[in-house]
Amino acid sequence: MKDQAMNGWGRRVWAVFAKEIRDHTRDRRSLMLALIYPLLAPLLVAGALFLAGKTLQGDFRQQFVTIPVVGLEYAPALETFLQDNNILFAPAPATRTDMEGAVREGRLPVVMIVPESARDQENFTVELITNTGRVDNLRITLRLSTIIRAYNERIAKREARAAGLPEGYGSAVKIERTNVSRDANIAVFFYNMMPPLVIFMIFLGGVHLAIDTTVGERERGSLEPLLLAPVERWVLLLAKALAAFAFTAVTTVVNLAAFRVFMGLAVATSERLSPPPAWDVFMLAFVIAVPLMAIAVALQMSIAVITRSMKEAQIYLGLLPLVPALPGMVMVFAPMNPTDATVAVPILGQMLLINQLVTEQAMLPHHLGIATLSTTVSAALIFLLAAKWFRREKMFVLG
Amino acid sequence: MPGFSGLERQRLGDTFDVMIEMDGLHKRFDQVRALNGLSLRAGDGQVTGLIGPNGAGKTTAFRIVYGLLRPDSGTARVDGVDVAQNRMRAQSQLGVLPDVRGLYPRLTAREHIRYFGQLHGAGGAGLEADIDDLIERLGMRDFADRLAKGFSRGQELKVALGRAMVHRPKNLILDEPTNGLDVMSSRAVRDLIAEMKGQGHCILISSHIMSEVSALCDRLVIVDQGRVAAAGSPEELRARAGVDDLEDVFVRLLGEGAKKSKNAEAAQ
Numbered sequence: 001m002k003d004q005a006m007n008g009w010g011r012r013v014w015a016v017f018a019k020e021i022r023d024h025t026r027d028r029r030s031l032m033l034a035l036i037y038p039l040l041a042p043l044l045v046a047g048a049l050f051l052a053g054k055t056l057q058g059d060f061r062q063q064f065v066t067i068p069v070v071g072l073e074y075a076p077a078l079e080t081f082l083q084d085n086n087i088l089f090a091p092a093p094a095t096r097t098d099m100e101g102a103v104r105e106g107r108l109p110v111v112m113i114v115p116e117s118a119r120d121q122e123n124f125t126v127e128l129i130t131n132t133g134r135v136d137n138l139r140i141t142l143r144l145s146t147i148i149r150a151y152n153e154r155i156a157k158r159e160a161r162a163a164g165l166p167e168g169y170g171s172a173v174k175i176e177r178t179n180v181s182r183d184a185n186i187a188v189f190f191y192n193m194m195p196p197l198v199i200f201m202i203f204l205g206g207v208h209l210a211i212d213t214t215v216g217e218r219e220r221g222s223l224e225p226l227l228l229a230p231v232e233r234w235v236l237l238l239a240k241a242l243a244a245f246a247f248t249a250v251t252t253v254v255n256l257a258a259f260r261v262f263m264g265l266a267v268a269t270s271e272r273l274s275p276p277p278a279w280d281v282f283m284l285a286f287v288i289a290v291p292l293m294a295i296a297v298a299l300q301m302s303i304a305v306i307t308r309s310m311k312e313a314q315i316y317l318g319l320l321p322l323v324p325a326l327p328g329m330v331m332v333f334a335p336m337n338p339t340d341a342t343v344a345v346p347i348l349g350q351m352l353l354i355n356q357l358v359t360e361q362a363m364l365p366h367h368l369g370i371a372t373l374s375t376t377v378s379a380a381l382i383f384l385l386a387a388k389w390f391r392r393e394k395m396f397v398l399g
Numbered sequence: 400m401p402g403f404s405g406l407e408r409q410r411l412g413d414t415f416d417v418m419i420e421m422d423g424l425h426k427r428f429d430q431v432r433a434l435n436g437l438s439l440r441a442g443d444g445q446v447t448g449l450i451g452p453n454g455a456g457k458t459t460a461f462r463i464v465y466g467l468l469r470p471d472s473g474t475a476r477v478d479g480v481d482v483a484q485n486r487m488r489a490q491s492q493l494g495v496l497p498d499v500r501g502l503y504p505r506l507t508a509r510e511h512i513r514y515f516g517q518l519h520g521a522g523g524a525g526l527e528a529d530i531d532d533l534i535e536r537l538g539m540r541d542f543a544d545r546l547a548k549g550f551s552r553g554q555e556l557k558v559a560l561g562r563a564m565v566h567r568p569k570n571l572i573l574d575e576p577t578n579g580l581d582v583m584s585s586r587a588v589r590d591l592i593a594e595m596k597g598q599g600h601c602i603l604i605s606s607h608i609m610s611e612v613s614a615l616c617d618r619l620v621i622v623d624q625g626r627v628a629a630a631g632s633p634e635e636l637r638a639r640a641g642v643d644d645l646e647d648v649f650v651r652l653l654g655e656g657a658k659k660s661k662n663a664e665a666a667q
Contacts, residue, residue, distance in 0.1 A: 008520060015517035019506070026505040026546075221499030225562065228465050228495045229518035230487035393468055 009235045016231075016239030020213055021246060030208045034247045037204065038255035041197040046262030049190040053270035065140055068092035068099075071114035075124065078114070078151060085147045103131050109140040122155065187273040188359070194259050195285075195354040198252065199347075202289060203296045203321035205251025206244035210300035211313045213240040218395065219310055234387040241301050241383060248293045256282045277358055285354050288368065291375035292324075292350045298379040302386035305395065327351065338364075343371040346378040416443045418570050418601035419464060423473035426459055426625075433459040434470070435625035441603045441618075443569075446596050448616035449605040450649060456625040457605045458498065461572055464603075465495050477570060491519060494568035498575050500559040504548035508539055511547065512561040519566035526565075533561045538587065553584035560591070571595060573604040577611060589615060609645045623653050 118124035217223040263276035343349035349371025441447035466486035
């Protein structure tokens, strides 16, 4: 008897699921969301990465850089040292206002000013007019500062030796950096942008289907005939949620694959950029994201069944992807470490784990277990709430 | 039989099997009283017509019978099954044509009928044969495999009828079945209703078109302000109102009903 009932509702879930999938594969809007939208962010990010790769082509430290200078003739020794380090010189604008304006607007990367007081002097001050708000300016300013620091150290060493002082006089503590990041470069920054964008897409992929199969059905008048069929309401909603889940999963696959392919193409021509994470990383990211898809669909369903119109649902659900994407964007700049407690927070757990995966840090298996359980249980609870709301008479009396 | 007048009981009680039954239905939406003790019965092999002004409570009464709304009090039964107690069993014995047809624009006519057959638990070759049969009976062959987007009202109605009849229900509820149809389609629907009646089905319809009601219905129930204002065969109602034209009957009996309820309120 129980088996028969299971078979009964199982068949009905399948009937509604198959109908929704057939219906929506014929719908241009649903297909656009599932197949075209997830290509956009990967194209943009990979495009930016490609341009960054072009800028960084070759070893930056070996590249010739032209710097506008004023008064370099007062410091010939510094001039020679800079030339030895591949710095070329160009005349600077005539007035100070012009110099500052040109740097502020990005027409010149930096302007170096050597005062007349430097003439025949060993100790003097050079001024660098720079704009650290621009990445290109910052890099050239840093390089110039590093060369000048090396020049100072050379003089300090020579003078210390002449005065009979010990080696290292004047710089008691030296800094030596050991960078443990595998191949720290600009590409990694772009790879870290992936998780929030993937999560954003997870919350968007099935949204049209979630709205259309619930509040949309009510608006078109097809919900009433549907509810006349001898089927439990939760069975109907579950089947619709599964259809939205299937669209979300397809969207996520397209999204992840597009990131991998486009990123791979973007770094293919550059020797300096590290390649994107391997395909198995992307596959694992998909597995980790499955509970996220479930909770995204459950949230979409619950919002869709309490709104009165498609328009109202679109407004709320348009904002929904921002909620989980925001902490993700913050994490690009201020990384948070996964702990037993943080991975237990629904949605956040998956975000932390995917971040960990993309940045190639070791993941603790029990973290994956906690995050999966916590988000899946939350998704189930939210779905039950949606199913309860779906039974309300207001579902059909209004609208 | 609570909720029925002595006359009703005498007229209906033993002459046919009651298949759709509403008994003292009350339903309120916030400040609006939609049903106010509505009781009626529809039997096998009969067409029962529900008529009344807009907002009289016809659609609410139907929605309670087919399990979409729960009454505040009173019961609705289909083949003796209390709808509130066993919604799904009652629904499996009902075929419903709602006022809003509500088709899926991206499904074909055939897919609509198949979908609802599957929702009723049917499947396989048996279901496909039933679908072919319905397509033939309802004259849908020309558009059976076309997407519903752009269907005429007549075509929409046929799909909705096919959808309502795919599980071979014993009882049919048809809400405004010929609303917006051209002459030919209206006639086809009337013929179908007559055929179903001949096969012994219990048919409950609501309509605004008096000529249609007069031609089709064995029994009429005039509903006003959520309760029955008058009930009987068209001939009985004509005799009671003392006029020949059914439209005049309707106006006169409604007027009487309104007066009665005013008096009752005044007496309270």
